[in-house]
Structures are given as C-alpha cells and as structure tokens.
Amino acid sequence: MENDNLNLPAEFFKKFKKASELEDFLRDLYKEGVQHLLKAEMDEHLGYTKSSRDGFNTGNSRNGTSKKTLKTSSGDIRIEVPRDRNAEFEPMVVPKHQTMTEKIENAVIGMYSRGMTTRDIEEQIRDIYGVEVSETTVSNLTGKMIESIKEWQNRPLEPVYFVVWMDGISFKIRQNSKVVNKTIFLVIGLNNQGMKEVLGMWVNETESASFWMQVLTDLKARGVEDILIASTDNLSGFSQAIKGAFPLTTVQLCIVHQIRNSIRYVVWKEKKEFVQDLKSVYEAVNREQAADELKRFAKKWEAKYAYAIRSWQANWDLLTQYFDFPLEIRKIIYTTNPIESLNSTIRKYTKNKSLFPDDQSALKSTFFAIQNVQRKWVMPIRNWGIILNQFVTIFEERCKL
Numbered sequence: 001m002e003n004d005n006l007n008l009p010a011e012f013f014k015k016f017k018k019a020s021e022l023e024d025f026l027r028d029l030y031k032e033g034v035q036h037l038l039k040a041e042m043d044e045h046l047g048y049t050k051s052s053r054d055g056f057n058t059g060n061s062r063n064g065t066s067k068k069t070l071k072t073s074s075g076d077i078r079i080e081v082p083r084d085r086n087a088e089f090e091p092m093v094v095p096k097h098q099t100m101t102e103k104i105e106n107a108v109i110g111m112y113s114r115g116m117t118t119r120d121i122e123e124q125i126r127d128i129y130g131v132e133v134s135e136t137t138v139s140n141l142t143g144k145m146i147e148s149i150k151e152w153q154n155r156p157l158e159p160v161y162f163v164v165w166m167d168g169i170s171f172k173i174r175q176n177s178k179v180v181n182k183t184i185f186l187v188i189g190l191n192n193q194g195m196k197e198v199l200g201m202w203v204n205e206t207e208s209a210s211f212w213m214q215v216l217t218d219l220k221a222r223g224v225e226d227i228l229i230a231s232t233d234n235l236s237g238f239s240q241a242i243k244g245a246f247p248l249t250t251v252q253l254c255i256v257h258q259i260r261n262s263i264r265y266v267v268w269k270e271k272k273e274f275v276q277d278l279k280s281v282y283e284a285v286n287r288e289q290a291a292d293e294l295k296r297f298a299k300k301w302e303a304k305y306a307y308a309i310r311s312w313q314a315n316w317d318l319l320t321q322y323f324d325f326p327l328e329i330r331k332i333i334y335t336t337n338p339i340e341s342l343n344s345t346i347r348k349y350t351k352n353k354s355l356f357p358d359d360q361s362a363l364k365s366t367f368f369a370i371q372n373v374q375r376k377w378v379m380p381i382r383n384w385g386i387i388l389n390q391f392v393t394i395f396e397e398r399c400k401l
Contacts, residue, residue, distance in 0.1 A: 035079060042082040045089050060086045120352070146360065149367045153200050159225040160400045161189035162391050163332060164199070165339040166232040167254075168207075169346055169366070173356045180205065182359070184366050185215065188339050189227075192399065194380030194388065196338060198370050199224075203359050209237030216245035228395050231333045233257040234315060248398070252321040254336040255282050262308040274301065281312070282334070287323040291316075326390050328383055345373050 039050075042062065048054035055061060065080035083089060168183035175182075185207075187199040202215050212235065227249045232238055234253050242249050259278060266274045277297055284290035294316075298309045312319065322334045332338075349369035356362040381387070392399050 039082065042084070042089060046084065060084050060088065146364070149363065152367070154222065157199060157219065157222045157224050158189070158191045159223060160398065161191060161199075161224065161227050162395075162399070163190040163229045163231060164188065164227050165336045166230060166235060166238070167336050167339040167343065169343045171350070171356055171362045172354065173359060173362050175358070179355060182362070183207075184362060186339055186342065186370075187215070187219070188342065190332075190381065192388075194384030196377050196381065198342070198374060201363065201366055201370070203363060207236035207238070209240040212238045212241035213244060216241055220245060226398055226400075228391065228398060229321075229329075229333050231336050233336060234261075234318075239318065250321050250324075251318055252333045253315055253318040254334070255319065255322075256335045256337070256340075258312065258315070258319060262305075262311060265305050265308045270304075274305070277301070282319075284323075287320050290320060290323065325394070328387050329390055332381065332387070342370070342373055345369060 043049050046055065046060060046062070047058065050062065061084065063083045063085040065082050068079050068081050069076050165188045166185065168185040170181055170183045172179050173182045174180075182203055182205050185202045185204065187201075188196055189199045190196055199219060200215075202211075202218075204211050227242075227246045229250045229252060230238075230242060230246075231252045231254060234257065239251055242251060259275065259282075262278070263271050263274060277300065280293040281290050281297055284293050294312060298313075302309045322330045325333065346366055346369040349372065350365050353365060356365070
C-alpha cells in the first residue's frame with residue numbers, strides 16, 4: 001500500500017520560526033482551498049468557466065462576491081462568496097447563513113445535548129478552537145434542530161404497541177414574564193420486536209382528559225391502531241381518555257407510584273413497617289389473595305392512615321390488572337420504571353438548566369437527552385422470546401406480527 005503522506009521536504013518547514021507562523025500558513029491554505037471550491041461550484045452551477053464564450057446568452061452570469069467571516073478551528077477566516085445574477089447559487093462548501101465550520105457546529109450541538117449551559121459552551125469553544133461564539137449563536141445552532149424535532153414528533157409509528165409507559169417530567173419555564181411549572185409528558189412504547197422507543201413528547205401545564213385525548217389522537221394519526229397495555233401513574237383524566245381512543249387497552253396503574261403516594265402520610269418511624277406490610281398486598285399470588293391481604297392491612301393501619309388505605313381501595317381495579325398476566329408480563333407492567341429511568345437521565349442532561357426561557361428550549365433539551373438515551377436501546381427487553389409467546393397467546397387477534 002502506498003504511503004499517503006505528503007512527504008514535504010524539511011526545507012519547506014524551516015521557513016516557519018514559530019508555531020503561530022505555521023498556523024497562519026495553514027489558515028491561509030484553508031482559505032485558499034475554500035475559495036477554489038466556491039469558484040468550482042459556481043462554474044458547475046452556471047455550466048461554464050469565468051470569461052468563457054459558452055456563457056453568452058445563457059440567461060445567467062456571475063455577479064461579484066459577498067464577504068463572509070467563517071469561524072474555523074484555525075480562527076476567523078474572511079472569504080468571498082461568489083454570487084450569480086439570478087440569485088440562484090446555493091454553495092455547498094459554505095452554505096448560506098452558515099458562519100462556522102461543520103466541525104465546530106457539531107461540537108456546539110454535542111455539548112448542548114449533554115446538558116452544558118450556553119456559558120460553558122462559549123468557554124469550551126473558545127478554549128478548544130479559539131473561536132468566540134455568543135449565546136445567540138448557540139441558540140441559533142441548536143435551533144436548527146427544531147425541524148428535526150418536528151419530523152421526529154410526526155414520524156409514522158407501529159400499528160400495535162404491546163405496552164406503553166406514560167409519565168411526565170416537570171421544568172420551570174418562563175412564560176409571559178412569569179416563571180411557571182410545566183410538564184413534558186413522555187410516552188415509551190414496546191413494539192413487536194421487544195424494542196423500546198420514545199413515541200413522542202408533549203408540553204402542558206396541567207393534565208386533563210382533553211389533554212390526554214389530544215396525545216392519544218396524535219398517536220392514532222401517526223398510525224397507532226392498538227395499545228394492548230398502558231402502564232401509567234394515576235394521570236388525571238387518562239383513564240377516561242384512553243377508553244375513548246383505545247377502548248380495548250388494559251390500564252395498569254404504577255404500583256411504585258401508589259406506594260410512594262401512600263407513605264407520604266406515614267410518620268417516619270413507622271414507614272419501614274408500613275411498607276413491609278404492604279408487600280403482602282402487591283406481591284400476592286393472585287387478585288383474590290391480594291384483596292384479602294388489603295383487608296388485613298387496612299384493619300391494622302386504617303385508624304392512623306385512613307387516606308392512604310382509601311387510595312388503594314378507590315384505585316383497586318386499575319392497581320390489580322397485572323394479576324391477569326403471567327409473571328414475566330407482570331414485571332414489565334406493574335411499574336412505570338422504564339419511563340422513570342428515562343426521566344432520571346433527562347434530569348442529568350438538564351441539571352445545569354434551572355430555568356428555560358420558553359417551551360421550545362425545554363423541548364429541545366429534552367429531545368437531545370432522549371436521543372442520547374435511545375442510542376443505548378439496541379437490544380430487546382430481557383426474556384423477550386417468552387414474553388412474546390405470552391402476548392400472542394393472550395392477544396392472538398391483536399398482536400399483528
């Protein structure tokens with residue numbers, strides 16, 4: 001194999017007395033290369049070289065240049081971008097409105113996606129590349145991803161999801177000169193390949209049946225025909241909405257959320273005993289045994305913690321749906337752990353951003369975090385072969401493999 005190195009003579013480098021002189025030379029060389037590429041692009045666009053007679057009466061011609069400062073890893077470079085008289089020329093080497101090289105743009109987006117603040121990004125780019133970028137520049141660069149977010153949010157989905165997990169993550173967002181708490185609601189779906197995917201995200205201040213109907217209608221419009229099981233926190237209005245959109249869906253309330261809500265009312269010194277006794281309810285063999293255990297549990301604790309007991313009784317049907325399924329399916333539907341784990345990771349990526357200037361900024365950060373998480377979702381969930389057979393046995397007509 002031939003050596004691809006330039007093998008420049010040593011005398012060539014002797015003229016550089018300092019590293020800065022070599023850097024200046026390389027910057028000039030880069031500039032010259034960009035100018036030649038732009039010239040070649042214009043020749044190809046017009047179909048003839050400069051001053052060529054082939055250009056007569058073609059209906060378009062060169063029309064001078066416009067100056068542009070390009071930020072590169074070698075520093076700022078002043079270039080001249082050729083123009084055509086019909087204003088149709090769209091350079092590829094330096095696209096319109098682009099003021100920095102793709103390498104630096106990707107670095108900015110990568111830092112932003114990992115939760116770095118705008119100020120930290122400015123400092124990092126300055127230290128690494130010697131380039132000054134403003135908060136507006138960072139915002140504009142990451143803002144280019146808005147179209148990608150829209151495409152992702154509107155992409156077609158599978159016709160059937162075996163399980164969906166639904167929950168939300170709250171942020172402080174500025175709105176009309178005030179700081180309000182808003183929630184970005186997330187939906188993870190388990191498809192017929194045993195793979196998890198985030199189906200979408202929706203921002204809203206409150207939950208309601210009408211809001212959840214909008215979310216579910218969105219999923220239907222993107223191709224979802226059926227959801228076998230929905231695992232959720234006790235989301236306000238959700239049960240009512242899903243009956244309208246997907247009437248055959250089994251809704252299972254998250255047991256972990258229910259336990260957390262219950263122990264809020266228990267004094268610290270009794271929490272351990274309370275939770276231990278509660279295990280006999282949700283770890284029962286079947287629904288009948290669980291009901292008996294709840295009665296015993298209520299008899300012991302109802303005098304002190306009546307509200308916690310009533311919450312279990314009021315939501316009993318939705319809390320115990322998992323007893324209708326084999327153990328392997330029970331383990332994946334009795335809790336919203338997959339979406340809890342996603343929320344935890346999103347928090348890590350957004351922990352440096354205590355306040356978002358608007359909804360779009362919060363959605364943008366959440367989207368970047370989701371993309372980083374989903375890169376790791378490359379394998380089906382554990383025991384998928386067994387679980388798939390169980391789903392097909394129970395929902396034979398609805399699985400659509």
